Amino acid sequence: MPERTVTIASRTGLHARPAKLFVQAAQAQGVPVRIRVGDGRPAPATSMLAVLALGAVQGTEVTLTADDGPGAEAALDSLAALLARDLDAEQASGA
Amino acid sequence: MTSAEGARTAGTERAPAAGTLRGLGVSPGRAAGRVCRMAGPPRLPARLPVADAAREAALALRALEEVAADLAARAGRTSDAEAGAILEAQSFMAADPGLRETVEENLAAGMDAGHAVDAACDHHRRALLEAGGYFAERAADLDDIRNRAVAAVLGLPVPGIPDPGHPFVLVAEDLAPADTVNLDPATVLALVTEKGGPTSHTAILARSRGLPAVVACRGALEIGEGSWVSVDGTAGEVGTGLGEQDAEEILRRAAGERRRLAASTGPGRTADGHGVELLLNIGSAADLGSGVDAEGVGLFRTEFLFLGRKDAPGFEEQVAAYEAVLRAVPGGKVVVRTLDAGTDKPLPFLGLPEEPNPALGVRGLRVGRLRQEVLDVQLDAVAEAARASGVRPWVMAPMVTTAGEAADFAARARARGITRVGAMIEVPAAALRADHLLRELDFLSIGTNDLSQYAFAADRQHGELADLLDPWQAGLLRLVAECARAGRAAGKPVGVCGEAAADPLLATVLTGLGVTSLSMSAPSLAPVRERLARTSLARCEANARIALDADDPAVARKAVAEETAAGHAA
Numbered sequence: 001m002p003e004r005t006v007t008i009a010s011r012t013g014l015h016a017r018p019a020k021l022f023v024q025a026a027q028a029q030g031v032p033v034r035i036r037v038g039d040g041r042p043a044p045a046t047s048m049l050a051v052l053a054l055g056a057v058q059g060t061e062v063t064l065t066a067d068d069g070p071g072a073e074a075a076l077d078s079l080a081a082l083l084a085r086d087l088d089a090e091q092a093s094g095a
Numbered sequence: 096m097t098s099a100e101g102a103r104t105a106g107t108e109r110a111p112a113a114g115t116l117r118g119l120g121v122s123p124g125r126a127a128g129r130v131c132r133m134a135g136p137p138r139l140p141a142r143l144p145v146a147d148a149a150r151e152a153a154l155a156l157r158a159l160e161e162v163a164a165d166l167a168a169r170a171g172r173t174s175d176a177e178a179g180a181i182l183e184a185q186s187f188m189a190a191d192p193g194l195r196e197t198v199e200e201n202l203a204a205g206m207d208a209g210h211a212v213d214a215a216c217d218h219h220r221r222a223l224l225e226a227g228g229y230f231a232e233r234a235a236d237l238d239d240i241r242n243r244a245v246a247a248v249l250g251l252p253v254p255g256i257p258d259p260g261h262p263f264v265l266v267a268e269d270l271a272p273a274d275t276v277n278l279d280p281a282t283v284l285a286l287v288t289e290k291g292g293p294t295s296h297t298a299i300l301a302r303s304r305g306l307p308a309v310v311a312c313r314g315a316l317e318i319g320e321g322s323w324v325s326v327d328g329t330a331g332e333v334g335t336g337l338g339e340q341d342a343e344e345i346l347r348r349a350a351g352e353r354r355r356l357a358a359s360t361g362p363g364r365t366a367d368g369h370g371v372e373l374l375l376n377i378g379s380a381a382d383l384g385s386g387v388d389a390e391g392v393g394l395f396r397t398e399f400l401f402l403g404r405k406d407a408p409g410f411e412e413q414v415a416a417y418e419a420v421l422r423a424v425p426g427g428k429v430v431v432r433t434l435d436a437g438t439d440k441p442l443p444f445l446g447l448p449e450e451p452n453p454a455l456g457v458r459g460l461r462v463g464r465l466r467q468e469v470l471d472v473q474l475d476a477v478a479e480a481a482r483a484s485g486v487r488p489w490v491m492a493p494m495v496t497t498a499g500e501a502a503d504f505a506a507r508a509r510a511r512g513i514t515r516v517g518a519m520i521e522v523p524a525a526a527l528r529a530d531h532l533l534r535e536l537d538f539l540s541i542g543t544n545d546l547s548q549y550a551f552a553a554d555r556q557h558g559e560l561a562d563l564l565d566p567w568q569a570g571l572l573r574l575v576a577e578c579a580r581a582g583r584a585a586g587k588p589v590g591v592c593g594e595a596a597a598d599p600l601l602a603t604v605l606t607g608l609g610v611t612s613l614s615m616s617a618p619s620l621a622p623v624r625e626r627l628a629r630t631s632l633a634r635c636e637a638n639a640r641i642a643l644d645a646d647d648p649a650v651a652r653k654a655v656a657e658e659t660a661a662g663h664a665a
Contacts, residue, residue, distance in 0.1 A: 047192050
């Protein structure tokens, strides 16, 4: 099963705007993606409530997984890349 | 028939009976309009056996969709960017596929629609609370979604500020800060609450927006939805059984009254020229705004600089904040109150131990018993701001209780070059010894809110005791009279800076008692100025005698209103 482990870069963690951008991106993928912290229970990346409940702050390592299939690798790559960016800083600088 | 019964009749009959509900007038002015009630959170009936699972599922899921759509629509309508972002995030949560999935699981387990939604929101709410920190703060958003969705399932009105599409009088049990984010002053004509007191959030909000308001109004929630009422925020009365034309007439007269008030300017004085300084209560230079017609600042609450801080603001930061205020007041009359922490205003950095009864504990000047350096640094900063601005401020301490405390504070202030030193009178013991306090001090300022709380042994936050906190209580006025007499004897000013000063009719009583200045929030200035300008000093003194003699605040208010009106007509 393909997976990516990535460190949350946003200053406020997976909260507020960064969480919303991540969930919206996950909803736009063609394949269901799950997210977990450590060995915790995987949560659907398309659920804002589930993502918030991870309690992931800046520096938390999260793991994204998807079932094998067309588009899975690409979906994980793009979502992992999003989490590796400081989305708060991009907002502050007007990006 | 009691007034509450009158209201019930008004709620159930097509042609409502005329009646008057009485409460506390906490924000002056008159208005009239149709009642819109703010619905409370819906109560879920006991679980029902499900007869038609498909119907329950449709109900539950449609409720969530409606809530999401409604929140998104409100986000689009608001002009406040921050409020819009909050509503949008909340809409996103209501549409959450995870929430929907949990609702579907609950339905599959045999729950009815209401309970399926309720339990699903509770499930996710607990998950957020477990995540802790700022994730846990989002739990309140889920509470709101739960209330909205359950109301939709049960066919009850949407909780929160109503949006009927026409101007209305908002009637609620009480208002919390969160309820008022979207309160649009263009459509809300007046506020009426069943609970609350003179210093409740509703009262403060209403005064800051200049909306007439009546709180602690028993029977308010029984006024019929959509019926026409009049609101008199000065007298504390809500009139029921009006017609649309009556309401229009009241609004027309209220607009005329506002024009008349706007025309009254200049220093405060009675009809025969006795001067009463009219001053402003502020928390920072930002509250001074432009075009405020006051003779100075009667209460500069410095603690707003300290609230929500992990560390005490440094000397330089304090100097800058105080200097900004001293420079911004034309004429330079500013009364600075030193830090008033404690009870309802805890400051983490003070590290004060928890107390079983904080209202009677270490607060105000008493903080010096544990952390003298905090107050000393503040006095240093005020003295430096005075030097830098060339303005000589008046400086007073809160919660002074004995002449000994007054002497100690005065010595500390004078050692730093502060020349006008005073005390707040909030403790009855201090009022009774006002003459002795004035041997040490240059002025007194009476904080009627706390003085009421302590004189009547009634918590300011306690809605059930609001009648005891009525500033027309003769027991309170007698303490004010004692201070004013001491001030006159010593030739030193004695002002009032509590909510009592903002009531135009009570202002004539206070003036009659010998109070030399009245300090209030900006919207109250014009009504007080205008009322004083129409009332002679002799009338004020007669009003003071009436009020001191009355055993019932409502009787005092009514008698003073009638006598004063007769005086104007004569």
